[in-house]
Amino acid sequence: MSDTPSRTELSALGEFGLIERIASRVQLQQPSSVKGIGDDAAVIDPQGLHQVVTTDMLLEGVHFDLGYASLRHLGYKAVVVNLSDVYAMNAEPRQVTVALGLSNRFPVEAVDELYEGMLLACKNYGVDLVGGDTSSSRSGLVIGITAIGAAKPGDLVFRNGAKENDLLVVSGDLGGAYMGLQVLEREKAVFTQTGAQPELTGHEYILERQLKPEARQDIIALLRKMEVRPTSMIDISDGLASEAIHIALSSGLGVKIYDEKIPIDPATYQTARDFNLDPTTCALNGGEDYELLFTIAQADYERVKGNPSLTVVGHMTDKASGHQLVDKQGGQHELRAQGWDAFLKKS
Amino acid sequence: MSDTPSRTELSALGEFGLIERIASRVQLQQPSSVKGIGDDAAVIDPQGLHQVVTTDMLLEGVHFDLGYASLRHLGYKAVVVNLSDVYAMNAEPRQVTVALGLSNRFPVEAVDELYEGMLLACKNYGVDLVGGDTSSSRSGLVIGITAIGAAKPGDLVFRNGAKENDLLVVSGDLGGAYMGLQVLEREKAVFTQTGAQPELTGHEYILERQLKPEARQDIIALLRKMEVRPTSMIDISDGLASEAIHIALSSGLGVKIYDEKIPIDPATYQTARDFNLDPTTCALNGGEDYELLFTIAQADYERVKGNPSLTVVGHMTDKASGHQLVDKQGGQHELRAQGWDAFLKKS
Numbered sequence: 001m002s003d004t005p006s007r008t009e010l011s012a013l014g015e016f017g018l019i020e021r022i023a024s025r026v027q028l029q030q031p032s033s034v035k036g037i038g039d040d041a042a043v044i045d046p047q048g049l050h051q052v053v054t055t056d057m058l059l060e061g062v063h064f065d066l067g068y069a070s071l072r073h074l075g076y077k078a079v080v081v082n083l084s085d086v087y088a089m090n091a092e093p094r095q096v097t098v099a100l101g102l103s104n105r106f107p108v109e110a111v112d113e114l115y116e117g118m119l120l121a122c123k124n125y126g127v128d129l130v131g132g133d134t135s136s137s138r139s140g141l142v143i144g145i146t147a148i149g150a151a152k153p154g155d156l157v158f159r160n161g162a163k164e165n166d167l168l169v170v171s172g173d174l175g176g177a178y179m180g181l182q183v184l185e186r187e188k189a190v191f192t193q194t195g196a197q198p199e200l201t202g203h204e205y206i207l208e209r210q211l212k213p214e215a216r217q218d219i220i221a222l223l224r225k226m227e228v229r230p231t232s233m234i235d236i237s238d239g240l241a242s243e244a245i246h247i248a249l250s251s252g253l254g255v256k257i258y259d260e261k262i263p264i265d266p267a268t269y270q271t272a273r274d275f276n277l278d279p280t281t282c283a284l285n286g287g288e289d290y291e292l293l294f295t296i297a298q299a300d301y302e303r304v305k306g307n308p309s310l311t312v313v314g315h316m317t318d319k320a321s322g323h324q325l326v327d328k329q330g331g332q333h334e335l336r337a338q339g340w341d342a343f344l345k346k347s
Numbered sequence: 348m349s350d351t352p353s354r355t356e357l358s359a360l361g362e363f364g365l366i367e368r369i370a371s372r373v374q375l376q377q378p379s380s381v382k383g384i385g386d387d388a389a390v391i392d393p394q395g396l397h398q399v400v401t402t403d404m405l406l407e408g409v410h411f412d413l414g415y416a417s418l419r420h421l422g423y424k425a426v427v428v429n430l431s432d433v434y435a436m437n438a439e440p441r442q443v444t445v446a447l448g449l450s451n452r453f454p455v456e457a458v459d460e461l462y463e464g465m466l467l468a469c470k471n472y473g474v475d476l477v478g479g480d481t482s483s484s485r486s487g488l489v490i491g492i493t494a495i496g497a498a499k500p501g502d503l504v505f506r507n508g509a510k511e512n513d514l515l516v517v518s519g520d521l522g523g524a525y526m527g528l529q530v531l532e533r534e535k536a537v538f539t540q541t542g543a544q545p546e547l548t549g550h551e552y553i554l555e556r557q558l559k560p561e562a563r564q565d566i567i568a569l570l571r572k573m574e575v576r577p578t579s580m581i582d583i584s585d586g587l588a589s590e591a592i593h594i595a596l597s598s599g600l601g602v603k604i605y606d607e608k609i610p611i612d613p614a615t616y617q618t619a620r621d622f623n624l625d626p627t628t629c630a631l632n633g634g635e636d637y638e639l640l641f642t643i644a645q646a647d648y649e650r651v652k653g654n655p656s657l658t659v660v661g662h663m664t665d666k667a668s669g670h671q672l673v674d675k676q677g678g679q680h681e682l683r684a685q686g687w688d689a690f691l692k693k694s
Contacts, residue, residue, distance in 0.1 A: 040435035041401035046393035054388035057446035061485040088387035099404035139486030
């Protein structure tokens with residue numbers, strides 16, 4: 001917060017003051033938002049559609065480090081990761097609520113920055129911030145976001161709808177967010193030890209993937225335009241391996257992913273090499289890419305083929321075949337979900 | 348957790364294992380819950396009704412102390428305080444989502460206890476637990492709950508609907524939860540200093556008010572039966588004074604509360620006296636009672652008069668008259684909201 005010369009204590013503003021301050025910056029744009037901030041609850045008109053609800057909690061020291069993530073980026077990302085879950089249902093996000101736990105080391109100006117980021121994400125995705133809760137925290141910053149979306153019942157896509165031989169398709173490229181994190185952690189360690197300024201030039205793409213990810217609203221629109229209806233879908237928050245296994249288990253199937261098909265950006269690839277990491281492993285287990293992973297019927301292959309935003313990385317198999325990764329030599333390895341479990345042990 | 352002989356590490360169970368364990372204990376009862384735990388988002392069928400959404404975050408060391416609150420009670424309370432917000436809209440709660448931040452000092456058995464409490468509250472109020480998020484926490488336990496309810500658009504009651512001369516009515520009695528907290532904190536201090544076992548006998552009522560509060564579903568049903576439609580409503584989480592001011596400010600009015608009308612249980616009164624506290628101040632500013640505070644037209648007075656669950660404590664005035672507390676001698680004092688501001692400074 002070195003760029004924040006003034007510091008206003010939260011206690012000077014008080015509860016009413018803080019809520020008013022937040023409310024004054026929020027403009028409702030969704031016709032479905034009947035009532036926003038300022039009552040016991042927000043009110044939504046579902047307009048005849050089904051509602052989807054998803055929630056995520058981000059904790060300082062676990063999900064983010066304010067040593068390198070700005071509060072603006074953090075606010076943006078906190079909203080986007082929830083919208084990504086709504087898109088993964090093939091639904092349109094419309095509202096978010098925000099619960100904050102703030103320690104008194106945060107001045108009002110810091111809360112403003114956080115909301116600026118959240119409100120920019122809301123604006124970019126056409127979503128309303130309709131409510132929340134603000135509390136003291138004894139420890140670090142805690143951000144809880146709930147996103148609500150809407151869809152026609154028949155449009156919803158679940159994890160459990162994949163069929164045997166369906167193709168497994170991923171949007172964008174993978175592993176970038178993880179490599180961005182590696183660069184940030186390295187530069188932080190160098191700074192801590194030597195005081196040297198971070199050297200981030202040339203890493204813009206992977207840093208943006210980590211610090212300011214986007215949800216793939218465009219892919220949902222693209223699929224609709226192509227008239228391709230996924231049979232199952234999930235967003236990639238924990239890594240390709242983990243999410244592919246989720247789809248397989250939910251659908252009662254096995255899954256096979258081809259190592260050489262996994263889309264990896266050259267910047268991600270090169271940075272992984274510089275860190276002596278295997279780029280494929282980073283793409284499989286890195287997580288936080290917020291790309292969409294979905295299955296389509298083989299009959300839809302011609303429609304997605306050659307689209308630069310979509311890559312077929314494998315296909316669904318029978319359950320007995322398990323979860324397999326096929327390497328360039330044709331060797332099969334068991335696919336494992338590493339993201340969260342390793343993470344819990346670490347903390 | 349002295350009653351938990353076995354200890355299973357969360358890391359031994361892993362993400363999939365924990366989600367499965369939670370999901371296996373959840374049974375959906377609401378016809379409006381189309382899809383619960385196990386996808387990117389839960390799915391709700393609004394059945395032609397408007398939806399209300401409210402969210403709250405509870406942080407260890409700020410909102411609860413596991414030195415005296417059991418995880419079962421805490422889970423129960425965490426859900427109930429959110430349902431209370433839904434009732435305060437004159438809506439019916441139907442779904443909750445739960446986001447948890449867990450440090451690795453919590454074994455799986457502790458998470459089970461917390462969910463037992465949450466699921467008991469869900470069962471008692473006919474609500475479904477439809478989704479959530481579970482993360483590591485570097486510090487204490489963090490619980491984020493979002494509750495979703497439904498109402499016909501015309502049934503919703505907001506904070507801003509009070510009219511001048513409307514009567515201000517409160518359900519139940521006030522100050523008990525605050526006095527329960529005082530007893531718990533005293534006994535904890537005695538235990539810390541002397542090792543003496545807590546002496547809680549005789550304080551059952553106020554302890555239950557603090558540790559296992561209920562949301563006033565019954566009052567919503569009662570008002571409907573009486574054909575009394577509140578002009579405005581709020582639930583009392585921060586204290587009568589704060590909530591009355593909320594209604595007044597939202598409605599563009601003033602408010603007058605009569606000291607001697609405030610309903611205080613004899614157990615609350617006596618304990619306040621034993622602590623050398625003013626019972627009225629405890630009722631005005633203690634908070635956490637989760638009673639409903641609402642306004643009704645004077646014409647409805649005959650309908651609520653004499654009901655043991657409802658007390659008229661004052662009335663709405665013009666805005667210029669401000670927020671007044673009238674004492675037994677007829678003296679007027681400015682009503683102040685103390686709950687949250689004092690709280691933020693303390694932490």
